[in-house]
Amino acid sequence: MKVKLKLFATLTGHLPPEARRAGLVELDVAPGTTVRGLIELHQLPPAQCSLVLINGVFLNAQEQEAWIMAEGDVLAIWPPVGGG
Numbered sequence: 503m504k505v506k507l508k509l510f511a512t513l514t515g516h517l518p519p520e521a522r523r524a525g526l527v528e529l530d531v532a533p534g535t536t537v538r539g540l541i542e543l544h545q546l547p548p549a550q551c552s553l554v555l556i557n558g559v560f561l562n563a564q565e566q567e568a569w570i571m572a573e574g575d576v577l578a579i580w581p582p583v584g585g586g
Contacts (some may be wrong), residue, residue, distance in 0.1 A: 507540065508578040511566055516546055521585050537566040537577060552582040 507517075507527050514522045521527040522539070531540060541551055554561045555578045561569055 503527055503529060503533060503571070503573040506576045507544070508576060509546075510578070510583050511583070513546065513550060513579055516544060523575045525565075531571055535571045537561060537569045537571065540571060540577060541566070541579070546579065550581045551579050551582040554578075554580065 505528070507529055509517055509525055514525045517525065517527050523539075529541075530538075535543075536557060537554065541554075542549065554566055556569060557576055558578075
């Protein structure tokens with residue numbers, strides 16, 4: 503099934519080179535894939551996945567483990583940010 507993965511800031515380096523500028527890649531994933539499973543599959547460092555949204559809805563760590571991806575889902579992930 504097809505889903506989209508959007509990565510922001512420093513996480514875009516985990517995307518294929520041709521997708522880094524847009525920060526978005528469309529993926530084929532197996533049915534039953536969870537959000538956490540997709541994060542692990544793409545070797546995203548969990549500590550760098552600070553803000554995780556599925557279709558614009560925030561998921562906490564427990565929800566990431568339980569949420570099963572569906573056709574057309576958009577997973578967006580931001581790393582922690584600092585400011586001053």
